[in-house]
């Protein structure tokens with residue numbers, strides 16, 4: 001879900017000016033301190049300081065690894081507070097299932113983000129909407145076009161873009177990372193709007209990238225004081241120190257363009273009778289009449305649905321494909337087995353099709369392992385607890401941001417032997433997919449009612465790219481000055497999207 005998730009619920013160290021101001025708020029809040037609604041203890045976690053809580057303990061670099069270490073001390077539920085904001089990190093599948101699935105009505109909300117949602121107008125992003133009717137209407141509209149029964153209709157575009165990607169790799173293999181990004185942007189623009197993007201400097205893509213950069217900056221909790229003191233959103237732009245308002249104004253414009261420009265383009269094409277089939281065109285066709293009072297809201301939902309396909313899909317699957325390239329360069333024996341399967345099942349006279357997928361168990365296992373090995377969203381996206389709760393002998397206060405440590409769940413050595421190794425074989429038994437092997441989907445796409453709504457489309461894209469690339473290319477590590485292959489090591493970036 002790409003940057004769809006921004007950095008919701010991801011904890012980072014706060015700048016010191018933010019701390020000072022927040023202290024003030026906390027003192028005020030403390031004056032109205034609410035007595036705890038339960039006599040049960042809070043879940044265990046690192047002991048923090050008065051008022052600021054665990055601000056100095058919070059990991060900035062790959063927090064999923066640090067929480068994994070903390071779990072050895074505190075167990076599979078870790079509770080801590082940062083500037084009054086409670087967090088709960090869940091470490092095992094049992095806990096994420098109990099909380100996000102069994103108690104989903106209480107654990108499906110999102111943290112309030114005034115900078116992003118109220119000032120930058122990212123409110124079209126389903127992933128950020130508060131839990132409730134408006135989110136549910138968006139989710140339903142999105143699901144209608146991305147559930148497992150319908151995503152097959154996007155396969156021709158996915159295959160076409162996978163093939164165009166093969167050609168670009170042939171021309172300039174050194175730019176493979178750029179080509180991956182371009183391929184996914186092109187796929188989604190085509191699916192969502194029927195737009196064919198330019199090879200470089202495409203205005204839609206440039207605009208979206210700028211909006212996503214703003215999102216990524218504003219998504220760091222504490223980056224903007226207005227997230228801690230929402231009333232600051234009313235400060236006028238000219239006011240000294242109100243730089244955040246000027247930034248928000250610029251980002252608001254590009255963010256709005258991401259959703260509106262391509263959608264308006266489709267409307268114009270439809271009016272002229274020249275529109276090509278697309279998600280936006282289908283959504284527009286099924287809108288109520290212009291005179292219908294429901295039209296305004298329905299049109300907004302349609303516009304948001306198409307836009308979120310782009311912002312949700314632009315970066316995420318890209319990251320999974322990058323992991324796949326790294327894995328192939330590091331594990332040549334895996335690559336050989338995958339190529340042998342393609343050669344045996346398909347031969348060398350054509351490229352793999354979607355219809356071949358059931359006959360390619362090793363490739364399917366490789367797609368799964370590419371989602372597990374280096375997770376795209378190692379902490380998924382935090383869910384906010386809507387009301388006070390009691391669970392397993394502990395009290396969980398309303399407003400707690402609950403994070404499922406997807407990395408820990410998919411690197412549990414009791415479930416995945418040698419979890420740091422890339423081994424597609426772990427999903428196979430007697431040469432076929434083993435139904436009893438833990439499927440990375442249990443955590444790689446998040447949890448419960450907010451689980452990634454684009455995961456079926458993403459899975460198809462990954463299959464199309466992986467199988468096409470392996471059918472025609474060998475992926476190898478770069479060569480050093482003496483002509484020897486470089487020793488590669490998996491090093492991932494930190495952040496919500498790894």
Ligand code: HEM
Pocket residue numbers: 001002004005126127128139142146308309310312313314316317320376377380381382383444445446447448449450451452453454455457458
């Ligand atoms: C490897 C690929 C992807 C990964 C790892 C991924 C991951 C995620 C995660 C972790 C969430 C939040 C789940 C939660 O709150 O528990 C999410 C939400 C979402 N994703 Fe994805 N995503 C991927 C691809 C896509 C694609 C291709 C699309 C669009 C076509 C998409 C659309 C969405 C949407 C709409 C949501 C919001 C769901 C909601 O809040 O109700 N994602 N994704």
